[in-house]
Amino acid sequence: MWLIRVALNRPYTFVVLALLVLIVGVVAISRTPTDIFPNINIPVVAVDWTYAGLDPEELEGRLTSVYERVLTATVDNIQHIESTTISGQAWSTPLAPMRWPAKRAPISSP
Numbered sequence: 001m002w003l004i005r006v007a008l009n010r011p012y013t014f015v016v017l018a019l020l021v022l023i024v025g026v027v028a029i030s031r032t033p034t035d036i037f038p039n040i041n042i043p044v045v046a047v048d049w050t051y052a053g054l055d056p057e058e059l060e061g062r063l064t065s066v067y068e069r070v071l072t073a074t075v076d077n078i079q080h081i082e083s084t085t086i087s088g089q090a091w092s093t094p095l096a097p098m099r100w101p102a103k104r105a106p107i108s109s110p
Contacts, residue, residue, distance in 0.1 A: 044093060044095075045093065045094060046091065046092070046093045047067070047091070047092045047093070048089070048090070048091050049063055049064075049089065049090045049091075049092075050088060050089050051063065051088055051089070051090070052088045053088065054087070054088060055087055056085045056086055056087055059085050059087075059088070059089075059090055060083075060085045060090070063090055064083050064085050064090045064092060067092055068081050068083060068092065071092075071094055075094065075096065076096075077096045077097055078094050078095070078096045079095050079096055079097075080094075080095055081093065081094045081095070082095065
């Protein structure tokens, strides 16, 4: 109750305190370092297929689904697989805890 009495008797004091809090908040926010996209070195395997002339449904049935089944049957510790199939092209990324150096060269096939 005493705080309300002081605020009614001295309104300028509380206006100045509110402005001070606002200014300190803006200065603190502007000086706080933020990194929206931090640099994280997580090894990732991504597979890209190009098969011209196939629609997405046929490419998924002939290639993507088969690859996902074979991969889950032969590789341990796969958490999940992200696959995208569009007309004539498919991408697949199996996500699993991998234990090799992050600077290893990518493997590509002709």
